[in-house]
Amino acid sequence: MNFNSISAIYSFEVARAWRTIGQTIAAPVVSTCLYFIVFGTAIGSRMGSIEGVSYAAFIIPGLVMMSLLTQSISNASFGIFFPRFSGTIFEVLSAPISYFEILLGYVGAAASKSLIVGLLILITARLFVDYNIQHPFWMITFLILTAVTFSLFGFILGIVANGFDQLQVVPLMIITPLAFLGGTFYSIDMLPPFWQTVTLFNPVVYLVSGFRWSFYGISDVSILTSVSMISLFLVGCVLIVWQIFATGYRLKD
Amino acid sequence: MSIISIKQLSKTYASGFKALKNINLEIRAGEIFALLGPNGAGKTTLISIICGIVSPSSGEVLAGGHNIISEYRAARSKIGLVPQELTTDAFESVWSTVNFSRGLFGKPKDHAHVEKVLRQLSLWDKKDTRLRALSGGMKRRVLIAKALSHEPEILFLDEPSAGVDVELRRDMWNMVRELRESGVTIILTTHYIEEAEEIADRIGVINGGEIIIVEEKTELMQKLGKKELRLQLKTAMTKVPDDLFDYNLNLEADGTELVYSFDAKQEHTGIAELLRKLYKKDIDFKDLNSSKSSLEEIFVELVKEQ
Numbered sequence A: 001m002n003f004n005s006i007s008a009i010y011s012f013e014v015a016r017a018w019r020t021i022g023q024t025i026a027a028p029v030v031s032t033c034l035y036f037i038v039f040g041t042a043i044g045s046r047m048g049s050i051e052g053v054s055y056a057a058f059i060i061p062g063l064v065m066m067s068l069l070t071q072s073i074s075n076a077s078f079g080i081f082f083p084r085f086s087g088t089i090f091e092v093l094s095a096p097i098s099y100f101e102i103l104l105g106y107v108g109a110a111a112s113k114s115l116i117v118g119l120l121i122l123i124t125a126r127l128f129v130d131y132n133i134q135h136p137f138w139m140i141t142f143l144i145l146t147a148v149t150f151s152l153f154g155f156i157l158g159i160v161a162n163g164f165d166q167l168q169v170v171p172l173m174i175i176t177p178l179a180f181l182g183g184t185f186y187s188i189d190m191l192p193p194f195w196q197t198v199t200l201f202n203p204v205v206y207l208v209s210g211f212r213w214s215f216y217g218i219s220d221v222s223i224l225t226s227v228s229m230i231s232l233f234l235v236g237c238v239l240i241v242w243q244i245f246a247t248g249y250r251l252k253d
Numbered sequence B: 001m002s003i004i005s006i007k008q009l010s011k012t013y014a015s016g017f018k019a020l021k022n023i024n025l026e027i028r029a030g031e032i033f034a035l036l037g038p039n040g041a042g043k044t045t046l047i048s049i050i051c052g053i054v055s056p057s058s059g060e061v062l063a064g065g066h067n068i069i070s071e072y073r074a075a076r077s078k079i080g081l082v083p084q085e086l087t088t089d090a091f092e093s094v095w096s097t098v099n100f101s102r103g104l105f106g107k108p109k110d111h112a113h114v115e116k117v118l119r120q121l122s123l124w125d126k127k128d129t130r131l132r133a134l135s136g137g138m139k140r141r142v143l144i145a146k147a148l149s150h151e152p153e154i155l156f157l158d159e160p161s162a163g164v165d166v167e168l169r170r171d172m173w174n175m176v177r178e179l180r181e182s183g184v185t186i187i188l189t190t191h192y193i194e195e196a197e198e199i200a201d202r203i204g205v206i207n208g209g210e211i212i213i214v215e216e217k218t219e220l221m222q223k224l225g226k227k228e229l230r231l232q233l234k235t236a237m238t239k240v241p242d243d244l245f246d247y248n249l250n251l252e253a254d255g256t257e258l259v260y261s262f263d264a265k266q267e268h269t270g271i272a273e274l275l276r277k278l279y280k281k282d283i284d285f286k287d288l289n290s291s292k293s294s295l296e297e298i299f300v301e302l303v304k305e306q
């Protein structure tokens, strides 16, 4: 294992986030906090509690998941797309490192950045809303698993994408709707039976449900189902990345 | 001893275009090798394959005795590449981008070495400048610094003199010679015979994806070093005067141009003597110019010879 190389890529990516701290860290934290203020404290105070949890507290896990997802995807996709676009990828390809090490550098950095954003949102939320965490170990596990899985997904997107517009479309047009319809703002039980079934095809439901369970012990689907679904998605992404590397797709002529 | 050994290397791009056709080439340890060829000859493709940026379609390449595919770590850690395109991270500083390259190639931090390289390339006072604020020539230097940051044994310079002024070119050639002194093997590509002649020990000529000839510079220059002296005559001649027969002169342009071909490498070109004789014979000319055979003509010549 070539630690100098991995650390060079990792530090490069983290330094980039640091330089653009406004976009990569502050922006998602601020915009998510607006949700707490509007939906949590303002509107939420007029709403009843769900399964014994106040509405403001109920939406926190979903909101954290939502920004974790979008941040992981955009960090990782941009991280690998930009060198492809500018041509500086030549240096990474010519370096004495394996694809796995390249992946560790880029995906590790992207996942770290989105984890920091997720944790900052949790800390900031505490200023507005009272919440507790029943299963801290599972909470951290869900955070890491999600950050890594969706950073991998973002990495794939960054390799497949043909332009900057495509990089933005996927998080905006696919992930945000899935997240909104994924039970962030409501419990699945509140939906009519038909829509409950439809919802089960939305992968984000399993993330939000499992994550919320680690906070309050309540969930829409069983915790085992949640963990299995994330793992399945993780394995799927790993297989695709492995295929990309094996063929040099979009990386080498 | 060969430091790079290329055997039956071919490359067909996904478009179906055959960029390299059965290349065989040995680069000797410690030499400066110039790859000379016109646009689209396949120079960059060849270098990119050796460095791991492009996949070969068939054939085998060893760098420092290591197969570039099955032993890519050992092979690539010996190689530094200065690409043809000025691709840099616009928002990085000179200092951070050069240190990044060193780390990327698996070397532990060594600020003293990076400083030495930057000073050598007159980049030290620019070390905190963002790359986008540098001129093209400066960016070229940064790319050289990046390639040297990890102390390669083999250095590729893909068209190093493109967009570079006289002074930087001179500095660059001095640096290349110093590197060779310290044992680094240097392979550079160029369009210009003069450049290959100035710097290289050996020259390989590539055209249409094929290596046409590989020779010691001095030998190749003898073959390529033909020059022409053209005299625009005041009055047209019908035939070359008999007593100038030894000079191998030709009449062109309806007898208004007298063309003398000579070997520019020879001490005694015979030009002064020829002009004196013409003067004595009262053959007047309006103008004269001398030219080297163009790359194009040389290729035609070389291909014919084979």
Ligand SMILES: Nc1ncnc2c1ncn2[C@@H]1O[C@H](COP(=O)(O)OP(=O)(O)OP(=O)(O)O)[C@@H](O)[C@H]1O
Pocket (backbone or CB within 6 Å): A253, B013, B014, B015, B017, B018, B019, B037, B038, B039, B040, B041, B042, B043, B044, B045, B046, B084
């Ligand atoms: N990715 C690619 N896909 C298809 N064809 C390519 C690709 N890259 C290069 N070629 C073609 O391969 C040929 C050789 O290109 P290459 O860049 O190796 O030439 P070169 O000798 O470096 O030329 P130059 O002096 O202009 O830099 C050219 O005809 C080029 O169009």
Ligand SMILES: [Mg+2]
Pocket (backbone or CB within 6 Å): B043, B044, B045, B084, B158, B159
């Ligand atoms: Mg080229």
